[in-house]
Amino acid sequence: MEAEAAKYIGAGIACIALAGAGMAIGTIFGNFLAGALRNPSAAQSQFPNLLLGFALAEATGLFGLIIALILLFVV
Amino acid sequence: MAGKSGAEGGAGIDPMHQFEVQPIIELPTVAGIDTSFTNSSLWMALAVGLASLLMITASRRTAIVPGRMQLMGEMAYSFVANMIKENVGTEGMKYFPFIFSLFMFILFCNMLGMLPYSFTVTSHLIVTFALAATVFLLITGVGFARHGIGFLKLFVPSGIPVVLLPLLVVIEVISYLTRPVSLSVRLFGNMMAGHTMLKIFGGFVVGLGSAGLVPLAIAPFALMVAFTGLELLIAGLQAYVFTILTCIYLNEAIHMDH
Secondary structure: OOHHHHHHHHHHHHOOHHHHHHHHHHHHHHHHHHHHHHOHHHHHHHHHHHHHHHHHHHHHHHHHHHHHHHHHHHO | OOOOOOOEOOOEOOOOHHHOOOEEEOOOEEOOEEOOEEHHHHHHHHHHHHHHHHHHHHHHOOOOOOOHHHHHHHHHHHHHHHHHHHHOOHHHHHHHHHHHHHHHHHHHHHHHHOOOOOOOHHHOHHHHHHHHHHHHHHHHHHHHHHHHHHHHHHHOOOOOOHHHHHHHHHHHHHHHHOHHHHHHHHHHHHHHHHHHHHHHHHHHHHHHHHOOOHHHHHHHHHHHHHHHHHHHHHHHHHHHHHHHHHHHHHHHHHHOOO
16 A cells, blocks of 8 residues: 555544544533533533533544644654 | 635635745844744734733723723633632732733634634644643742642642552653643644634635535525634633633642642
8 A cells, every 4th residue: 555545544544533522522511411401500600611621522632633634744 | 714715716725825824024044043024923913912902901091980991801801810719719810910911812813813814823833832831831830839849749649559659650740741732732723623624614615606506605605604603712712721721730730739
């Protein structure tokens, strides 16, 4: 197999990181919603934590993107 | 850069062109460093200038009943001040100037990057890494200054069997050292991925329009407007996340509680 082709396949595989990020973001918002419906008065105070968790989970998906970019443009 | 600008038809999309650093005023290379005034420098200077302008006009004529500018300035101040008080405590207010400038700089860079034909400073890894490295060095410095060599106890979790300790200390040290990397890559990745996505999807809309399929392009165009709104949210959110993580790290350095 040519090295060029392997590069593109590797970049594609790196995008699987999105699966984990998607599941994580779904879990965070789903659980927040479940908790917020049980106790709506406490929901507002936990909103910053929700955003923080969202950003942390999203970052793991972006690390996959970085790997893909490195494979495409640097290697 | 907003998606629609600069895309010449569907075929000629170059989503990476918006991230190119181009010199505006050519200056000589000093000791191997190109000192040219680039579009990156221009937008960085604009971000600093506008943030300063906001705070200066906000505090120039202060009244008990605030005007529009004063209200905006006070909102920005109390937003960051509350963030520090909640996450670090009142001791953290000593570091307010640093954290406030950090927040305003990142916020203005992100928001200015949403203007069409502008340049997003924070979409370059070197910029975000410089910011994150500054935060990392400052916080490590604060930790050692306050606790001396005892700051190293941060890497030894309490209530752990002695057998596991060597492994856990190594993991703690690695996770501490990857902080500047994750902090910078998060901001850089969000900005770069978001702007590339806007550009590519915007190119589809322009391509449909230039192919004479204007009625088909209406729904995608509406979606693009929504995506631009989402990007504005991300721009604010990432500035917030960068700042709040700085606060959390600072809290660890000051109070040493795990």
